[in-house]
Amino acid sequence: MVKRRKRIYTENTQLRDLMKNIEKKIIKHLKDRGWDNLRPSDIAKSIMIEGAELLELFQWENLPLKDIKRDKKKVNEIKKELADVLIYTIEMAVLLGIDSEKAILEKLDHVNKKYPAKLMRKDSKGDPGTGEDSDYWRIKKDYRKNGKKS
Ligand SMILES: [Mg+2]
Secondary structure (H helix, E strand, O other): OOHHHHHHHHHHHHHHHHHHHHHHHHHHHHHHHHOOOOOOOHHHHHHHHHHHHHHOOOOOOOOOHHHHHHHHHHHHHHHHHHHHHHHHHHHHHHHHHOOOOHHHHHHHHHHHHOOOHHHHHHOOOOOOOOOOOOOOHHHHHHHHHOOOOO
C-alpha cells in the first residue's frame, strides 16, 4: 500500500513537473514574440483550425487504430497537427491563468464518474460508442435531456 501510494505520488509529481515545464516554455514562446496578449477568441479559432487540419488527415478514410499505427508517415503527420492543437490549447490555459493539470485531472474525474469503466468495457467489443443502444449513448442522452453539457 505504501509502495503504491509512493508510485502514485511520484507519477503525480512527474505529471505536475511536466505540465509546469511545458507551461513555462509556452509562456516564454508567447512573450518572446509579443503574443502574450492574444484574444482568447483568436486562440479558440486556432484550436479549431488546427483540429480541422488533424481531421483532414482522415478525410475519405475510416481506418482502425492498428492500420493507422502501421503507417509511420501518417502517424508523423498526426503528431504535428496534434502538437498544434495542444500548443494552442495550453496557450489559452496559461493566458487565462487556468491550471492545465488541475483542469485535466478534474475533467478526467468527471468523465470517470459519468462513464464508469466497468460499464464502458462491456460496450467496447466493437467500435466504442457506435451502437445506438450502448450504455455510452444512454448516459450521453440522459445528460443532454437533463440540460447537462459536459
Ligand atoms: Mg497545423
